[in-house]
Amino acid sequence: MDLRIRSFEEYQKAYQYSVEQPEDFWGDIAGNFVWKKKWDKVLDWNFKEPKIKWFEGGKLNITENCLDRHLEERGDEPAIIWESNDPDEHHRVLTYKNLHQKVCLFANVLKNNGAKKGDRICIYMPMIPELAIAVLACARIGAIHSVIFGGFSAQSIADRIQDAQCNIVVTADGSFRGTKEVGLKNVMDDALVQCPSVQKVIVLTRSRTPVSMIKGRDVWWIDEIHKAETLGQVDCPAEEMDAEDPLFILYTSGSTGKPKGVVHTCGGYMVYTGYTFQNVFQYNSGDVYFCTADIGWITGHSYIVYGPLSQGAATLMFEGIPTWPDAGRFWDIVDKFKVNILYTAPTAIRSLMQHGLSFVEGKDLSSLRVLGSVGEPINEEAWHWFNEQIGKKKCPIVDTWWQTENGGILISPLAGITPTKPCYATLPLPGVQPVLVDEKGEILEGNNVTGNLCIKFPWPGMLRTTYGDHERCRTTYFATYENMYFTGDGCLRDEDGYYRITGRVDDVINVSGHRIGTAEVENAINMFTDVIESAVVGYPHDIKGQGLYAYVVLSKEARDVELTKKDIAATVSRLIGPIARPDKIQFVYGLPKTRSGKIMRRILRKIAEGEINNLGDTSTLLDPAVVDEIKNNRL
């Protein structure tokens, strides 16, 4: 069976087949990939433990699918097109042949530095082709990569490295973002003080930021490449991996505790990202595809690196930010490279919208054929602006809903095939069986219902465990509702059976498309010397979608209120990273609590949202007077 769906009828047929005969369906799809040995069994699962195995007994290496298999037919075609932060720096194009060579060479560098199959390797790098090369080189030798987004603090990096017990780190001296230079190696050095498992640090030169290099531990990327070249180590056979061997770990925030290391495996993830990339974006050979995400997040893993490359696509990587040198940067890039498919986030669209149309005018956007959105609910105004001003009403918008844990897109239109509706992720992809449940776990049948979104059957790209703590995986995703994967999202199914995601129903906040756990931010705030306790909630933010609103109880009156707020924000930045800095901090005398001591977040959320006249029942509160105080002083 061909991977590609070409009409709505074909979609309906594929969907029905995938539900009635899931194993036959996914076996057929997997046949479009290169396997060193065919699987014995397509699927073995239960959501109780959970145990999920796809393509058991199958052997493969994902990089053979992303690189080697394209060499003959499209070896000289672009695999990665790279645009620098600085518009005056020349862009780079790596063909499939170039990329294959560079990945093999760096894979040998990793081996020369002691890397083995199954090792965990931390990657903390700017958005440059070497980041993709490092990721693929890990996969080539069967090492498990753990990429950390450039905006995380030393403490967050240390937590992640320790959790995974990484033995090698790949980083760069620094990165450029707009006018800023960010010292990556310096931050990494602060983290490594707490990470005795790390034996080697490979450092790429990008920004020429001065760095310390520790003898015996730190080596320069370029020197190691030269060494490998001198030794003639140009080829690197792809390690034979079991379909269920881990491919990577990616940390993500939940409603409690520290971030979890979501584990994805080789076979299912490959099949799922390749299949969804083809069908959602309807990629045609020769198209230029531009996903504006960072490889530090799942969108970058699945839809800058693995999905597009497994399908032989030309994937564009951009190092900079949408608003520098001005708010027309994305449109300059579309114009310059004749981008056909643009996949971005609502927060970027809203921010560019705000800068006005002068940055769009005069840019040739006629190459665009498909637009995509991901990361958070897209509001109606942004959807229409994207459709009218960027797509000129001729490009379908695919509003793709999915999560780090899902590996790939679960609910989305197929571009040009599924009729779209503003703000709706529309219909599930083949193989995905969503259900809406009420608070009691009863499945809500039929249309025109709203509930908590669950998935009742496995799909190949789903997480298998959370690293080092399988029980946490069970309790977080599989224990809320029996025999279902719980997404944490609220959702509406309308009269046409279309799905609209309404946002998180747990204590996770989506700030500019970044997932932030309130508990994590509260823990960081509570580390500040004068803080007794705090509560963090989300509130609607024009650009970011949601902002962080912190209510903080101090042990003594702040000497300088504004400075103390800044100190608290600095503490959060230091402990988690700038992305978790609260947007608003309100000092309060007490938090609204029930008699059993539970903070009533519902009330705090309403106050943060400005709905102060509709707080609901406050009679169960220990001290209802605190609510008035908070209300009267709200920011």
Ligand code: PRX
């Ligand atoms: O709340 C949903 C929101 O982002 C969450 C997942 O975040 P993360 O794991 O960081 O992955 C983001 C990119 C895949 C979801 O639980 N979300 C993601 N896409 C959408 C969305 N909400 C509404 N519409 C979307 N298209």
